[in-house]
Amino acid sequence: MAKRIDVKDLNVYYGSFKAVEDVSMTVEPRSVTAFIGPSGCGKSTFLRTLNRMHEVIPGGRVEGSVMLDDDDLYSSKMDPVNVRRTVGMVFQRPNPFPTMSIFDNVAAGMRLNGVRNRKVLAESVEKSLRGANLWNEVKDRLDKPGAGLSGGQQQRLCIARAIAVEPQVLLMDEPCSALDPISTLAIEDLIGELKSSFTIVIVTHNMQQAARVSDKTAFFNLAATGKPGRLIEIDDTATIFSNPTQKATEDYISGRFG
């Protein structure tokens, strides 16, 4: 199920502003890749190109290619809605549908896909909530609003909602930045479990988190404000944190800038 992502020569624009320049990288299936780098270097922008969310922004466009196994995400034959079904996303702030119950939050994507059978929905909701390590905490109140959960529970609900439609890739944009340390650890453990089924890419400002959860780390940087962000290097996480090739990476991870 999990797919390989192959990015080649990608430039990303907001109107005439080139925000990210010339990125090529491969993300292996069933692995976790972390994007790190100083604010404004284009981590989130680049992440959003991996499921065509970038083009939802007015003026947003890309040059280059993003392949998901053998499928070119930006080919004219590709339906962006399908792309976003295949490549799910979890955002910085937990964003459950506020008026929906816990059950309906998780079932929403499946219902959009046309699943109506109550038993099928119930089984998938349970499986997804179990997958997100939330089932035991919510199984007795599935009909209560998702907005009534704690922040960490809401984020796990959003992860359950994302995995319920069985994506092949899961993109996470700073999924723990609004969470306390205990909830953060719960999400990090969960990421470790999810990678047996999904290809995971996570943007994080927290270098310890990158070191804890990821197999590969990609360091992005920008030469100056207003210049495009670039991928400086991507390697095994242990290598990036102990023996990076580039001086800029070493300076960043040792806290000399950023």
Ligand SMILES: Nc1ncnc2c1ncn2[C@@H]1O[C@H](COP(=O)(O)OP(=O)(O)OP(=O)(O)O)[C@@H](O)[C@H]1O
């Ligand atoms: N909607 C937008 N319209 C125009 N420019 C944008 C938009 N979103 C981001 N940018 C610009 O694109 C560049 C990259 O921003 P992006 O948010 O991707 O960086 P980032 O590395 O994720 O930053 P941070 O770590 O602060 O979240 C920045 O110069 C930013 O101002």
